[in-house]
Amino acid sequence: MKNQLLARLLFQGFLASSILWGFGCEKRGLEDLEKISFPSKGEVFLDDFTPDLAYAAFGGSNVRAFQVDKLVTYNETQQSMRFDVPDANSPTGSYAGGVFMSKTGRDLSSFNALTFYIKASQPATIASLGFGNDLGINRSVVTLNGQPVNTNWQKVIIPIPDPSKVKGERGLFYYATGPENGRGYTFWIDEVKFEKLGTLGIPRSVILGGRDSTISGVEVGDNITVTGLQTIVSLPTGINQTVDVSPSFYKFTTTDSSIASVNAQGIVSILAPGTATISAEVNNQPVENVLRITSVGSAPGPVIKAPVPTRDAANVISLYSNAYPNVPVDTWNTRWQFSTTDNSFIKVQGDDVIRYKNLNFVGIEFTTQTINATTMDGFHLDIWTPDNTTAPNNFKVLLVDFGPNNVFGGGDDKSHEVTITPPTLKSNEWVSLDLPLSTFTGLTTRGNLAQLVFSGTIPNVFVDNVYFYKQSSVPTNPAPTPTFSAATVISVFSDAYTNIAGTNLNPSWGQATLVTQTPIAGNNTLVYSGLNYQGIELGSNQNLNGLNFLHLDYYSLNSTSLRVFLISPGPVEKSSTLVVPTSAGWNSVDIPLSTFAPVNLNSVFQIKFEGNGTIYLDNILFRL
Amino acid sequence: MKIHNHFTIRTFLVAAALCASGLFVLTACEKEAIQELPQRNWELTWSDEFDGNAGNLPDSTRWTYDIGTGDNGWGNSELQFYTKRPSNVQLNGEGNLEITARRENFSGMAFTSARLKTKGIFAQKYGRFEARIKTPTGPGIWPAFWMLGANIDSVPWPQCGEIDIMEQRGQESHINHGSVHGPGYSGGNSKTKSYALTNGRFDNQFHLYAVEWGEGYIDYFVDNFLYQRITPADLTGEWVFNQPFFLIMNIAIGGNFVGFPTNNTPFPQTMTVDFVRVYKQQ
Numbered sequence: 001m002k003n004q005l006l007a008r009l010l011f012q013g014f015l016a017s018s019i020l021w022g023f024g025c026e027k028r029g030l031e032d033l034e035k036i037s038f039p040s041k042g043e044v045f046l047d048d049f050t051p052d053l054a055y056a057a058f059g060g061s062n063v064r065a066f067q068v069d070k071l072v073t074y075n076e077t078q079q080s081m082r083f084d085v086p087d088a089n090s091p092t093g094s095y096a097g098g099v100f101m102s103k104t105g106r107d108l109s110s111f112n113a114l115t116f117y118i119k120a121s122q123p124a125t126i127a128s129l130g131f132g133n134d135l136g137i138n139r140s141v142v143t144l145n146g147q148p149v150n151t152n153w154q155k156v157i158i159p160i161p162d163p164s165k166v167k168g169e170r171g172l173f174y175y176a177t178g179p180e181n182g183r184g185y186t187f188w189i190d191e192v193k194f195e196k197l198g199t200l201g202i203p204r205s206v207i208l209g210g211r212d213s214t215i216s217g218v219e220v221g222d223n224i225t226v227t228g229l230q231t232i233v234s235l236p237t238g239i240n241q242t243v244d245v246s247p248s249f250y251k252f253t254t255t256d257s258s259i260a261s262v263n264a265q266g267i268v269s270i271l272a273p274g275t276a277t278i279s280a281e282v283n284n285q286p287v288e289n290v291l292r293i294t295s296v297g298s299a300p301g302p303v304i305k306a307p308v309p310t311r312d313a314a315n316v317i318s319l320y321s322n323a324y325p326n327v328p329v330d331t332w333n334t335r336w337q338f339s340t341t342d343n344s345f346i347k348v349q350g351d352d353v354i355r356y357k358n359l360n361f362v363g364i365e366f367t368t369q370t371i372n373a374t375t376m377d378g379f380h381l382d383i384w385t386p387d388n389t390t391a392p393n394n395f396k397v398l399l400v401d402f403g404p405n406n407v408f409g410g411g412d413d414k415s416h417e418v419t420i421t422p423p424t425l426k427s428n429e430w431v432s433l434d435l436p437l438s439t440f441t442g443l444t445t446r447g448n449l450a451q452l453v454f455s456g457t458i459p460n461v462f463v464d465n466v467y468f469y470k471q472s473s474v475p476t477n478p479a480p481t482p483t484f485s486a487a488t489v490i491s492v493f494s495d496a497y498t499n500i501a502g503t504n505l506n507p508s509w510g511q512a513t514l515v516t517q518t519p520i521a522g523n524n525t526l527v528y529s530g531l532n533y534q535g536i537e538l539g540s541n542q543n544l545n546g547l548n549f550l551h552l553d554y555y556s557l558n559s560t561s562l563r564v565f566l567i568s569p570g571p572v573e574k575s576s577t578l579v580v581p582t583s584a585g586w587n588s589v590d591i592p593l594s595t596f597a598p599v600n601l602n603s604v605f606q607i608k609f610e611g612n613g614t615i616y617l618d619n620i621l622f623r624l
Numbered sequence: 625m626k627i628h629n630h631f632t633i634r635t636f637l638v639a640a641a642l643c644a645s646g647l648f649v650l651t652a653c654e655k656e657a658i659q660e661l662p663q664r665n666w667e668l669t670w671s672d673e674f675d676g677n678a679g680n681l682p683d684s685t686r687w688t689y690d691i692g693t694g695d696n697g698w699g700n701s702e703l704q705f706y707t708k709r710p711s712n713v714q715l716n717g718e719g720n721l722e723i724t725a726r727r728e729n730f731s732g733m734a735f736t737s738a739r740l741k742t743k744g745i746f747a748q749k750y751g752r753f754e755a756r757i758k759t760p761t762g763p764g765i766w767p768a769f770w771m772l773g774a775n776i777d778s779v780p781w782p783q784c785g786e787i788d789i790m791e792q793r794g795q796e797s798h799i800n801h802g803s804v805h806g807p808g809y810s811g812g813n814s815k816t817k818s819y820a821l822t823n824g825r826f827d828n829q830f831h832l833y834a835v836e837w838g839e840g841y842i843d844y845f846v847d848n849f850l851y852q853r854i855t856p857a858d859l860t861g862e863w864v865f866n867q868p869f870f871l872i873m874n875i876a877i878g879g880n881f882v883g884f885p886t887n888n889t890p891f892p893q894t895m896t897v898d899f900v901r902v903y904k905q906q
Contacts (some may be wrong), residue, residue, distance in 0.1 A: 059655060171832075197823065198822075198823035198824035198825070199820065199821075199823060199824065199825055201761065201827065202828050233829070234761050234762075234797075234890070236797075236798065236825070237763065238763050238765065238794040238795045238889070238890075239762065239763060239795075239888045239889070239890070240762040240890045290705055377695065473711070489724075
């Protein structure tokens with residue numbers, strides 16, 4: 001299983017923890033139940049609860065934050081509402097918040113604002129004041145955020161964006177706020193009522209906070225929520241009041257529902273490539289600003305999953321793979337400043353894959369639990385990109401070690417970046433990268449690896465099987481079995497073909513090399529230990545005319561030098577250099593026979609290896 | 625051309641309106657009340673309906689401009705730089721003139737706006753002077769439709785006289801002010817009266833602001849409701865309103881009358897003028 005990397009906290013609104021107050025329990029006859037319209041009364045709390053009003057505190061708040069107060073009232077009225085905001089970390093609740101609900105519901109369509117007076121024991125900012133929160137579906141919520149208050153009574157006006165939408169409203173008033181600088185305080189609210197104010201400007205509603213917005217590059221299946229729904233009204237003082245409002249007050253429209261549809265909640269669904277413009281209206285007035293969307297169509301991506309890793313789990317520290325248990329990674333996208341990268345977690349043939357899009361660079365962090373890769377030899381990842389990978393395009397992998405102090409900075413951090421270029425980098429196919437840690441030359445410590453950074457010029461990268469690995473000195477898997485037609489092969493050493501009869505795999509040429517053969521998963525493999533040089537005497541002179549390549553599979557973790565020679569009588573010999581060590585397991589090479597000129601290819605009778613270390617060899621053969 | 629004064633068939637309330645001093649507040653009931661006004665027949669002498677293409681300046685044969693900051697903010701410590709750029713003054717293509725005040729640094733000032741006048745082009749003694757205007761709002765915003773004596777270059781203010789047909793403070797958009805300034809009654813001591821809406825505001829829609837000016841009187845109207853008559857007897861100084869006056873329209877920002885704008889004053893603010901019409905009495 002992969003790590004659950006994104007802990008999404010969905011803010012699902014407040015939950016009531018308790019119902020504290022309930023007033024006005026009137027006996028009702030059946031005739032009342034038959035009514036289909038709601039009372040149109042505007043009063044909420046003047047000197048006391050209106051008969052249909054009930055209070056419920058929000059979950060996690062101090063449930064005793066609210067009480068009716070006779071001492072501090074507006075304009076010498078009898079009672080006010082008093083709210084005691086708790087200190088931070090108060091055991092009884094960390095904030096004050098709750099809902100005043102009508103048990104019957106109200107028809108508020110004849111009003112245009114909720115108004116009340118407010119003062120506090122000290123200057124403070126009330127986080128949220130509003131109406132429409134009914135602890136249920138919260139259909140028509142209007143919220144004034146960040147209202148400053150002081151020790152003087154002031155009137156607060158919260159406009160109704162469209163009164164025709166609040167004909168059966170239960171949420172008459174709600175509030176939520178926390179302490180100021182960690183300390184609680186008290187505020188009072190009085191004369192809470194819905195009013196029809198002629199002194200307000202004409203409400204104007206916006207989307208996206210009042211700015212046009214363009215979203216490009218979205219894909220079929222993406223959902224985009226139209227945010228920044230606000231209603232702005234000029235208060236009697238000529239100052240604008242801006243409140244956040246629910247989508248229910250809006251009617252959204254799209255210029256092309258076949259490309260991007262939009263529902264009543266303002267959620268845009270991308271259906272096809274093309275462009276569409278999302279508009280809205282509130283109370284039959286068009287909203288001035290719009291959301292423009294350009295869809296690129298279906299998402300690109302691999303159709304087949306990445307090659308399943310075959311390394312022994314004991315030799316792997318995996319960050320992201322279905323093949324291994326994974327260590328904790330704090331995030332696969334730190335969203336550092338200036339990073340444009342988005343990421344998502346997708347499945348390809350049931351295999352979990354990280355998708356990066358708009359990649360310029362992306363930070364990946366595992367600082368909580370850093371990785372000790374001192375015993376590891378290499379870093380593996382599989383990448384797939386639909387983008388152009390011809391030169392000078394590249395993909396870069398940066399590893400950062402926090403050093404002995406195990407924290408960022410402190411002067412002991414080490415890092416190194418490796419750049420992957422074509423032809424290694426390929427488009428539209430999985431590229432398995434095995435990056436020897438020895439090539440990360442600047443990464444001189446790796447006991448506290450904490451960051452991984454991808455960057456480069458390809459904006460779309462799919463990533464899988466990210467892990468550090470330790471090379472086994474003995475190959476864990478046999479060399480790949482060759483598939484050349486037997487008719488076109490002259491084999492020296494292979495289980496797949498009939499080998500040249502009479503070949504001496506260990507002629508006595510005075511060498512120090514120890515020659516053995518060992519089966520790997522049943523596949524016989526030739527092993528040179530302590531190589532200085534080693535010959536092979538073919539059972540007969542071979543005429544290689546008509547063949548093109550010397551093929552061989554070799555494996556060595558510790559060799560730093562390795563050459564292979566062909567020899568014809570004379571002797572005439574010529575070598576070809578083999579790349580060691582073999583960081584990716586078995587290396588399969590096909591060396592053109594022309595490389596070995598001036599060796600007489602009509603009559604090759606010996607093969608020789610020179611170099612050092614322990615070498616595993618298999619499938620030594622000449623082929624077409 | 626005869627314009628029938630269709631609002632004359634009303635009864636009563638003139639006396640009360642003319643007696644009240646200070647803020648005169650009309651309740652909803654009073655607005656339904658009926659005024660009896662003298663029958664006057666008007667003949668159009670000058671007008672601008674502001675027809676034309678959006679983005680154009682209004683007719684240059686009717687209007688000229690005050691540009692810059694004047695002397696001490698046009699005598700009032702006003703904060704705007706007046707321009708005749710389309711961003712400050714233009715036709716809107718729907719038959720209206722738009723004067724727009726903006727918060728922008730321009731030639732050392734923090735705000736820009738526009739001030740149009742008919743000085744040197746048109747002036748008239750006596751008659752009905754009216755404009756249908758949707759006013760701007762916001763603290764420190766000071767829209768005005770007013771007149772100055774055409775002899776101002778030779779007879780300095782306040783001796784030349786000033787008739788303010790409409791002035792509003794944007795922090796009190798429910799109040800309209802009508803005033804005269806002259807020798808001994810200028811600036812803060814002008815003769816003024818306010819007309820307020822109890823549960824409404826002027827900037828939400830167009831209103832018709834007018835004076836009817838004759839020998840020895842100036843009557844002030846909002847939406848054809850007479851709320852003030854000023855006569856020589858009301859003044860503490862000389863009556864100087866017996867010579868031609870020219871028209872001015874502007875939005876000032878800040879200044880002695882309205883006070884400073886605040887950080888919360890919404891900008892831009894636009895004064896939309898449907899028409900300006902001047903009549904003489906037949």
